[in-house]
Amino acid sequence: MTAYLVRRLLWMPFLLLIVTFLTFVLGYYGPGDPAQLLLGQHSNPEAVERLRHELGLDRPLLVQFADYVWRALHGDFGESLTMARGRPVSDLLKRSLSITLQLNAVVLVVSLLVGVPLGVFAALKRNTWLDYLTMTGVVVAISLPTFLIAPILLWLFAYKWRLLPPGGWNGIFSRNIILPVIVMSAGPIAVFARQTRANLIDVLSQEYIRTAYAKGLHERRIFFVHALRNALIPLLTILGLMLGSLVVGSFITETIFGIPGVGRLAFQAFFSRDYPVIMALVLLIAIGYALANLLVDILYAFVDPRIRYQ
Amino acid sequence: MGRLLEVKNLETRFHTQDGTVHAVNGVSFYVDEGETLGVVGESGSGKSVTMLSVMRLIPQPPGEITNGEVWFEGRDLLKIDKEEMREVRGNRIAMIFQDPMTSLNPVLTIERQITEVLELHLGMNHQQARARAIELLKMVGIPAAEERIDSYPHQFSGGMRQRVMIAMGLACHPRLLIADEPTTALDVTIQAQIVELVKRLRDEIGMSVIWITHDLALLAGLADRIIVMYAGQIVESSPVHELYKNPRHPYTIGLLQSIPRLDEKQRERLQAIEGLPPDLIDYPTGCPFAPRCRFAIEKCWEVDPPLEEVSKGHYSACWVKPEGAEIMHQWHASNTEESQ
């Protein structure tokens, strides 16, 4: 196990470097000339050439890449081209990233707190109408697209009944966060509930559970000590995989509810073709995701003795 | 010897999407104190389900015990409430299972899994329970028990895990140990060790044992009496030596003919029982073994034969009741001729 983790750790810098390189190449070859963009379509070719030199754009790709990595390591992701011309990208990112992270943390906590008990409940009542009802609700929740629930909830709660604010950001303890969190949690709650139920039912049919019954243990003890732990371990993997989709999933929600997070920034950058911003975003999220999954693997070793001693 | 367990007319069904499975069909047997009963049959013959029914460990649904009585220490286990039944399980009757790889909880230490029984049934505190658990592990022959008690199941080999299972089963000195094919998943040499271990502990503790297996040969030196099951019924029941000497049910004869023997001088062809066991959903009228039986007569196809005494303590459920001793003799003779 230790060997495996060491290998993962050694691989990590390469992984991040490859991710960065791919992103950089796309940004480099993709869009056309940033200098041209800055100066406008009909500017003086000589001026463009001068600016290219100033920006270091006339150097070889690898040199530029090394330069980009070097600066990125120091927290410098270049300057915004179009959205807020000349402003450091890191400035734009800082606030939006923190908002998105806060939002996602709340969503994760809410979906675990609701999803896991829901799955346990369904597993306990398995094959009764309560189970069917819960699980049908879960499939509905998985299938309902964000862009459908969000407008409907907004329309009902914010415009028709005027119970909740329609959006904006006021920190995680404000009423503004309620609707976005409901919208964003629906899917993850469903995934957790479904997985918890499936794992539990699987675990409950295992032979060691029969052994526990044969020992005369209380049903409650069998459930909570012998079954639940085994059933929850695989959720860690899902948690790791979900981190990525969660952050990306928040893009649409942020756009609809006008939350100034990474998602909204990404779309604004996309529509105004602000490549340095998009690149920095892709990079940061990829790195965050890779690190989070490494963390999940390490955590795994702590909760599952089978892995710890391999 | 007093009677420890008496099962009368037990019937267990499973309700599945494909229909009702008649897993156990009117099974009656008993176990005396200190006695070892061997239960033999191929997979699907209902031997495990019978014993799980005795322990009321049949998952419900889809399973259901539809009929019968299980008398143990003056009570019908099928009638007592859940809490009383829990007091019996692991305390008065212990059960160990086939696959020691999957029968232990992978995320709990051995210590946890043994001490919880002691704390529950004997009311020990944790220190006492731990000390006792170490004793138990030593008793079943686990080296360096003091250290290994804090290990997890996957750190043990298969044989060692089965020893742990046995230690767990014997923790409260049960009156009856039900061993459900405890050696099937193990190497042959380990099998012998486990059998010896159970024999030793049985005599030390003075408990009764029900040993389920599909291996008739294994029971020779272990059981006092054997019951043979087929399609959820007992087809033959006999003291152990009588059964080997003169089996009276065609199925038992078939089983014995399929055991390789080392004591024969010439090489013999083993005889397999042709065909497959009956569909337990579409349960046949008549004798369930008739379609595979070399001795079947018209009556066998119409009426299911009852278990009848053929000699003292020896019962067979067969209309023909062929003399197994004679057939086995002829078979050995003819095989020997052929191979010469």
Next chain:
Amino acid sequence: MPTPEQLAIDRRAPLRVSVWQVRWRRFTDFTRRYARNRMAVIGLLIVLTWVVVGLFAPWIAPYGYDKTNYNAANQPPSFAHPLGTDALGRDQFSRMIWAARTALIVAPTATVVGVVLGVFFGLLAGYFGGWIDEIVMRLSDVLFAFPGLLFALLLAATLQPRLAAWLSQFERIKPWVRAGYVEFFVVVIALSLVGWPGLARLVRGQVLSLREQQFVEAARALGVSPWRIMWQHIFPNALPPVIVALSMSMGSAVVAEASLSFLGIGITPPTPSWGAMIYNEFASWRSPSAPWLLWAPGLAVAALTFAFNFIGDGLNEALNPQDRLT
């Protein structure tokens, strides 16, 4: 007492079953198990209905999708226009029907790329192992790390304009470029590019366990070539989870199309898309407020996604009989 030889009666009928009988039997078993799951059957019916609606849109839809009528703009539902009309007087009901076409062209094509890549690399990694496995798995690590939608945006922002410019040279493709299909496919292919590692890992796991099975060993012992073993012996057995994943990812592709159109990336007007219809209504809901235009396309997307998910569940149960009891 009769001897065994005298009593032996052969009751076994000779077994002669053709391959086709076995296949037919397997097929009927499969349909029977599938049909047991009522939701899966309903799901199949929903998808088939939409397929029919999409295929026959020109005959079913009362109006063309881009037929404008300024005299009948912003009308509430009526007999002539069951879902009313939009600001340009286009019949919303007809646009709903035409949009089914968009969804059902786009979802399968988008899914295929990911599935082909996933199955191919999964088989490769699982069967050959060693350094091939190592490379595929590391590659999948890299792609896994990319945030799907964001990566898609990056590609759409960088590659798409060049691709679109290049494709616009061809007269026949030009209308497709203008309808936003190119932009859309760039985005969707980007999504498949970062999405295939999941499926590849699934297939790889299957192959790893299948590789050790006796029938594969037997084939290898007979000198069957690796590619043939892979396609004829391993692939069919690794197929069930792939089919289930395929069905599920069809559902997410429908959502992806609608989400992207909702955000204004991808299918562009006047080509009809459910996502864009919702966006139009959402953007202007304060004043005219025609909530049915939020519900109708939304429910269409949801119904199609449900349907694919339920089909996936049904397939899963029908293809993995051992999971039936749970």
